[in-house]
Amino acid sequence: MLPVFDLHCDLLAYLTAIDGADPMGDEIGCSLPSLEEGNVKFQTLAIFTMTGEGSVESGAEQVMAFSELLEDYDAYVQVLDDPNDLENIAESDFTTVVTAIENASGFCGEEDDLDEAFKTFETMLETIAPLLYISLTHNEENRFGGGNLSNNVGLKADGRVLLDYLSERRIAIDLSHTSDELARDIIDYTYAQGLNIPIIASHSNFRTIRDHIRNLPDDIAQEVIARGGLIGMNFCHEFIDEFDSDVLVQHILHGFELGGANAMAFGSDFFFSPDDAEFFYDHRNSAQFPNILTQLDSVLSQEQLHALSYGNALHFMNRLWR
Numbered sequence: 001m002l003p004v005f006d007l008h009c010d011l012l013a014y015l016t017a018i019d020g021a022d023p024m025g026d027e028i029g030c031s032l033p034s035l036e037e038g039n040v041k042f043q044t045l046a047i048f049t050m051t052g053e054g055s056v057e058s059g060a061e062q063v064m065a066f067s068e069l070l071e072d073y074d075a076y077v078q079v080l081d082d083p084n085d086l087e088n089i090a091e092s093d094f095t096t097v098v099t100a101i102e103n104a105s106g107f108c109g110e111e112d113d114l115d116e117a118f119k120t121f122e123t124m125l126e127t128i129a130p131l132l133y134i135s136l137t138h139n140e141e142n143r144f145g146g147g148n149l150s151n152n153v154g155l156k157a158d159g160r161v162l163l164d165y166l167s168e169r170r171i172a173i174d175l176s177h178t179s180d181e182l183a184r185d186i187i188d189y190t191y192a193q194g195l196n197i198p199i200i201a202s203h204s205n206f207r208t209i210r211d212h213i214r215n216l217p218d219d220i221a222q223e224v225i226a227r228g229g230l231i232g233m234n235f236c237h238e239f240i241d242e243f244d245s246d247v248l249v250q251h252i253l254h255g256f257e258l259g260g261a262n263a264m265a266f267g268s269d270f271f272f273s274p275d276d277a278e279f280f281y282d283h284r285n286s287a288q289f290p291n292i293l294t295q296l297d298s299v300l301s302q303e304q305l306h307a308l309s310y311g312n313a314l315h316f317m318n319r320l321w322r
């Protein structure tokens with residue numbers, strides 16, 4: 001069974017927002033037993049907040065939930081203390097977990113002083129480093145730029161300050177929740193300023209296959225590929241197809257066709273959904289990874305399969321942190 005490295009899930013938001021949330025239960029697809037069963041050896045845990053009142057408090061709660069998870073479930077999860085351990089993750093008995101910030105509103109509210117927010121961010125990092133990536137926005141617009149659902153809003157002045165701040169910090173920037181304008185602005189600005197910030201799309205599929213605002217247009221996907229980034233395939237039903245779970249395979253093939261041999265990865269995006277309708281049954285939890293990989297066995301080469309499952313994410317982190 002191949003090891004799986006997964007770039008995105010919302011376990012921490014579930015643990016902090018839902019009464020009686022249980023990382024061992026079956027309410028969320030990325031439960032600890034599901035990760036174990038699916039041979040998920042690396043899992044990014046997003047600190048996900050919506051822009052608006054209380055976003056910074058919610059971010060802080062999820063930082064605490066991360067610490068508690070590591071303490072209370074040390075039979076399942078471990079941190080990445082030393083980047084040199086990256087080589088051993090795939091053979092480990094544990095799921096190695098690292099954090100990401102899904103929306104900069106998690107450390108900086110709309111009215112907050114930016115310098116104070118950077119101090120908040122540094123304090124967070126003391127607990128959650130290494131941080132794999134930050135996305136400036138979620139679906140909505142904020143002080144940094146335009147989210148997926150915003151209309152014609154790109155990178156704002158505060159967004160430029162944040163990007164300047166992140167250069168050389170060994171933290172990637174994530175385009176999964178940007179508007180197309182913001183994605184293109186981030187690509188252009190980092191290039192023009194010579195900023196050293198890797199660019200990824202942690203949990204995004206392709207708009208050519210499924211025309212959805214959360215999916216990547218080909219030009220942005222190709223920029224991510226050209227910059228040595230990652231594109232994590234999202235299992236959320238809405239972003240795959242209206243009816244057919246097998247269309248996930250088409251998204252994956254499209255990524256390889258765009259030249260993403262070194263970029264393709266998984267970003268399953270499991271989050272709590274009370275009615276179970278957000279994911280196809282075939283993709284309902286992390287325990288399905290072996291089935292999904294078996295399904296891909298006939299359409300991908302062994303090299304592509306290994307790259308998608310763990311190799312590309314592993315190499316990316318090796319370049320980022322070692």
Ligand SMILES: [Zn+2]
Pocket residue numbers: 102176177203269
């Ligand atoms: Zn997301």
